[in-house]
Amino acid sequence: MSLEKSEIGSPVIDPVDTPATDTAVAGPAPVKRRARRLPEAVNRYLVRATALIVAILIWHWASTSGFNLFINFENVPGPLVVWNALMQEIVSKTFYVHILYSLQRIGIAYLIAVVLGVALGVLMGRWRLAEDIIAPYIELLRPIPAVAWIPLAILMMPSEESSIIFITFLGALFPIVINTVHGVEQTPKVLVRAARSLGASNAAILRHVVLPGALPSIVAGLAIGMGVAWFSLLAGEIISGQYGIGYFTWSAYTLIEYPKIIIGMLMIGGLGTLCTLMIKMACRPLLRWQAQGKNA
Template identity: 40%
Template sequence: MRKMLSFRPERFVVPVLILVGWELFSRSGALPPALLPAPSTVVVAWADWVFGIDGNTQNYTGHWIGDAASSAWRVAAGFALAALVGIMLGVAIGWSRFVEVTIEPTLQMLRPIPPVSWIPLAIIWFGIADKPAIFLVFLGAFFPVLLNTIHGVKTVDRNLIRAGAMAGADQRRLLRHIVLPAAMPSIFAGLRIAIGSAWMLTVTAEMVAVKSGVGYVLWDSYYFLRYDIVIAAMASIGLLGYLSDLGIRLVMARVLHWQRGTTLQGEG
């Protein structure tokens, strides 16, 4: 965990190279500055959006925290619901052949349907507010958690289960003390994929079905040709998504402490 939070200069090499190359290209005149604002221009707009420095972002000035909080709330609500349902259902499908045969075919038919195709129905069912965004986030995050949980449960070593059964453990104890701990690496892999999907879907929903949040600012600023704010919104989404993933990684490092020093994951 300390390594994860420690300052490592090599992490900044690629971002710095991208920013320098972007700045040079933007100032070369290959494209009009209005179409591809330089990073320095984006930083000025982003700073005003966050701190309300000079009002150059007009209606958005000083509102970043509120916009980010609105998006984060939708992500957190949809992601938490997807994690809860996905893990519970994934364990049931992975453990029980009857549940797998009964439920999984229906889920596999629903899985290829893009979450964005649910937007019209989500608006009809829930209106223009937080609920359609939370619903879409749930759809986008649910299947990565579900499939990785099923995989984790089904790949548990049978010898561990036999040993637990021989020691007198019933199914509840087998699930709690053997199956779930053994499946945790796969479950966390699903959670990390799901949090990325959650941010993508909440931004998509805010563009269409919600009138607040970072995604709404991105889409609204596009209509006013403020591409510096568009890019600042994109960078905000990337930053918030990175912090969300970092939070899951910190929890994972604590829960999977037994991997420390024994796997490549533990060496990260």
């Protein structure tokens, strides 16, 4: 460090050689650590699980306190009572027979509804003449509830089993047809004209342009149809069934076994949710192009 004499004789420190004491003392600025966050999918499932837990707690409070304000919970069994009854049913072979019968009926009826519903929807969406012929039947029969079909189904079908499958089939058919028609009609006309100008045939346009564009709507129809199919199955099993979750629920009501009623309701909801989830997972590879388009 160089020192120079000032006019009064005191040493003057060269500013160039002055050490940066402030910087040396302070040091580098501390790095703020970000709080770790759970993945978005985990957060969403946590929120859903919390919502279910809150509903169960409210149910427990209402049943134990005898809540009676427009909705009467005095005779509704609580979650613990239903859980104990469920543990008794799980070890019973008959309980699984009811589930297998319902799943078998849903599988047969839903498969027929998917094949016929998508085919009719594509015909109605692509050809005006087919729409004019089929649409009146769809619009006339669609508002009829499943319960109203039961007497006629019993008269027309050779057995009670086939009548239940027929009612379940009708419940799944109409949502699939309507959503397929909507998806096919929403296909951009410019894509169809572009494919036709490149020499594509009608079959190629249907396979490579129309169906991929209509798939999101078709998948939505498949999911809705599954939910309505379970609703229709319940109505059929209550009236004319001997086995099935619907019959299990109705027989519990006639025998005044209230916990079994809630078990049947929860089983229908759980099985319906599981079937819908399986449909969405099975259709996910077909909709891979949607995720690629969002990420592009």
